[in-house]
Amino acid sequence: MTAPTESRSAKRTSAASEITTPPPGATVPAVDPAAGQEYELSDEVLGNECFGCGPHVEHGLQMKRIGRDGTTAYGEIVVKREHQGAPGLAHGGILATAMDEILGTSAWLTGGRYVTGRLETDYLAPVPVGSTLYLKAWCNGVEGRKAYIEGEGRIGGPDGPVAVRAAAIFVRVPMEHFTKQR
Numbered sequence: 001m002t003a004p005t006e007s008r009s010a011k012r013t014s015a016a017s018e019i020t021t022p023p024p025g026a027t028v029p030a031v032d033p034a035a036g037q038e039y040e041l042s043d044e045v046l047g048n049e050c051f052g053c054g055p056h057v058e059h060g061l062q063m064k065r066i067g068r069d070g071t072t073a074y075g076e077i078v079v080k081r082e083h084q085g086a087p088g089l090a091h092g093g094i095l096a097t098a099m100d101e102i103l104g105t106s107a108w109l110t111g112g113r114y115v116t117g118r119l120e121t122d123y124l125a126p127v128p129v130g131s132t133l134y135l136k137a138w139c140n141g142v143e144g145r146k147a148y149i150e151g152e153g154r155i156g157g158p159d160g161p162v163a164v165r166a167a168a169i170f171v172r173v174p175m176e177h178f179t180k181q182r
């Protein structure tokens with residue numbers, strides 16, 4: 001019988017694949033001052049009917065943006081009963097949504113408007129209903145229209161164990177992306 005081995009995702013230290021790792025020429029941007037200002041006003045700027053961060057979206061995640069440091073963004077969600085998959089535990093898709101929201105915030109802080117092009121997620125530990133997920137995301141580099149963003153969600157406290165981590169490519173789009181009729 002072979003000894004149990006650590007899972008491949010637990011051995012890796014980052015969620016980023018080759019695709020979500022920035023190429024050598026990518027630059028790490030400073031925070032965009034206008035985006036920083038918008039961050040402080042984000043609820044008014046966004047409306048805000050967002051499933052991820054709308055404060056009044058009843059069954060949404062109601063992610064709170066709780067701080068930023070350059071283009072690094074911090075947030076929190078409390079996992080509700082409506083967010084469960086297996087009994088008592090957060091649904092994986094919900095956790096991916098939380099990561100999308102915090103990673104998107106970091107992309108926003110680099111300046112311009114971004115949409116998620118690709119999102120990769122590692123699930124390292126179950127997240128119980130009722131728990132707070134402490135979120136952090138940072139920018140590893142920007143090349144052309146692509147921002148390479150990475151992040152993690154911890155449980156038990158901001159320095160607790162990492163339960164979920166993600167890496168993504170966000171693609172910068174013009175404002176018409178959001179306003180044009182489809």
Ligand SMILES: CCCCCCCCCCCC(=O)SCCNC(=O)CCNC(=O)[C@H](O)C(C)(C)COP(=O)(O)OP(=O)(O)OC[C@H]1O[C@@H](n2cnc3c(N)ncnc32)[C@H](O)[C@@H]1OP(=O)(O)O
Binds near residue numbers: 104105114
């Ligand atoms: C304070 C308030 C905060 C506010 C913070 C708000 C946070 C919001 C968080 C939620 C964000 C979302 O969920 S957004 C919703 C989910 N996402 C979407 O709906 C996006 C749907 N997809 C699209 O609209 C399109 O495919 C685009 C815009 C992503 C790309 O189309 P395009 O404009 O024609 O550009 P295209 O040439 O294809 O791609 C541009 C470059 O990106 C690369 N690229 C494009 N897609 C991918 C991909 N999946 N994987 C790898 N790379 C990709 C291309 O190779 C290319 O690289 P190169 O050739 O230049 O090297």
